[in-house]
Amino acid sequence: MDTEKIIEQALKAGFTLAAPLDPKTIELLPEVRKMCEANTCHAYGTNWACPPACGTLEECAEKVKKFSRGIIVQTTGVLEDDFDSEAMLETSEKHKKTFSEFYEFLMENHSGELLALGAGGCTICKECTYPDEPCRFPDKMIVPMEGYGIFISDLCTKNNIKYNHGKGTITYVGCYLFK
Numbered sequence: 001m002d003t004e005k006i007i008e009q010a011l012k013a014g015f016t017l018a019a020p021l022d023p024k025t026i027e028l029l030p031e032v033r034k035m036c037e038a039n040t041c042h043a044y045g046t047n048w049a050c051p052p053a054c055g056t057l058e059e060c061a062e063k064v065k066k067f068s069r070g071i072i073v074q075t076t077g078v079l080e081d082d083f084d085s086e087a088m089l090e091t092s093e094k095h096k097k098t099f100s101e102f103y104e105f106l107m108e109n110h111s112g113e114l115l116a117l118g119a120g121g122c123t124i125c126k127e128c129t130y131p132d133e134p135c136r137f138p139d140k141m142i143v144p145m146e147g148y149g150i151f152i153s154d155l156c157t158k159n160n161i162k163y164n165h166g167k168g169t170i171t172y173v174g175c176y177l178f179k
Contacts, residue, residue, distance in 0.1 A: 003071060006018075010071060014075075014098045015074060017074040017076070018074075019071065019161050022070070027149075028149035033057060047130045048128060048129070048138070049141050049144065050144060066115075067179055069177070072156065072161055072174070073174050073175065075172045076091070076165045076172075079168050092119070092120070092172055096119070096120065096172075103140070103142065107139070115176070117144065117145045119172040124140055145174065
């Protein structure tokens, strides 16, 4: 499936925006990984998709290098005010659901290798097996973009994609890389 067809399907799936992503613009930054280590999301060291389990930045870079094309997807929600946590949560959940379902669609309809990098840690299992047992669903696991050290707004800028959609909005971002 060509990139334009994948973008068309992503928009049909429910993303607010879908656009081409040049994997060569992906830069993995230690500063972003350090934000993961600060553990403000409480996922660091607790699941297979997040650092340190997702690999070192060097290991992540080796994985990214294998891909020649990709798309970036966004889900944007409207907030009543800057503290509208309900709309933030609804938009986050919508993005994760659409992202996961579209990843399954891609796995069924794309013949080459895929890498899905999402917003936030993997939430497939209620309780992750990390570090005592192997991941139950390694083929479905979605690693967060931040876990790979990606500064998301910078990646959007490098690919001519708007990151901030104005006052009163919140946007969640993910990407899929293809061979």
